[in-house]
Amino acid sequence: MEMSMTMSSYFIIIISMMVGVAFVTLMEQKILASSQIRVGPNYSGYLGFLQPFADAVKLLSKETIGTRVSSMKVYLISPVLSLSLCMFMWAVYPFSEGGLDLGYGVLFFMCVSGLCTYPLLSAGWASNCKYSMLGSLRAVAQMVSYEVSMGVVVLSLAWVSGSIMLQDLMEKQALIWNIFMFMPLGYVWFVSSLAETNRTPYDFAEGESELVSGFNTEYSSWGFTLIFMSEYVSILLMSMLFCVLFVSSKLNWWMMIKVMLIVFGWVWARASLPRYRYDKLMNLAWKSFLPVSLLLFSYYLMVGELCYSK
DSSP states (O other): OHHHHHHHHHHHHHHHHHHHHHHHHHHHHHHHHHHTTSOOSOSSSGGGTTHHHHHHHHHHTSOOOOOTTSOHHHHHHHHHHHHHHHHHGGGGOOOSSSSOOOTTHHHHHHHHHHHTHHHHHHHHHHTTOHHHHHHHHHHHHHHHHHHHHHHHHHHHHHHHHTOOOHHHHHHTTSSSOHHHHSHHHHHHHHHHHHHHTTOTTSOTTOBTTTTBTGGGTTOOHHHHHHHHHHHHHHHHHHHHHHIIIIIOSSOSHHHHHHHHHHHHHHHHHHHHOOOOOHHHHHHIIIIIIHHHHHHHHHHHHHHHHHHHHO
């Protein structure tokens, strides 16, 4: 009985993610159009609501093109592995009923998110294209850099809350949200999430002037679709984690609204901010975010030791 409930819970999450990705792309197109004083999608269905499905049909009906001198097995497996890992990370979702009881949900997320660098690197390498390889190296470097800061932020929250279970981290916010208590850490997490998923203004995995589309330059049809979907599944996941860690005390419909507001913030950043410079991106990670998060973590450790000693 419990196994069937668990399977049904994650099946619902998978279906929800597929539909959610479709409408997040539509929301992004509409917001970007509004910010640039243009109409956006409005022909496919009522006000363009069928545009995501039209895009899916168009992409999946295209021909899959493979290069002659690439490693075809790695080339084909990389997009599948990328989306699979992004969906696998949704196992950390703190169900009130059903789902897996992950006592170390935060650590599970950090471990699996670290694995997400491998599909990017293998996709760039297997394409046998210098632009794809440079794009994948850029993406992996910035993901690894910002994962360190995110790990320290999670350690700070876990130390103060006394648990590394996402359910406990939510329940500790019953009186006041963590975003008010840990404002700098919330800022570090949000910006690191943008860099972790290669989103504007930190989308250095691609660049129109030097890398074209980056590590997915040589992908078309279903391969490009899976990579595209994995990016948006990651956006929804990181938005959900931001809500769980900083602005939610229970699972309800308000939390879903908060998640969509955070996703709106991601799109708003894309509409407003220009692309950063790569050396400034790395300096921000290693010379700003990491020292600040480490100092705050040391401060919380010191305060905790003083409180326990008394």
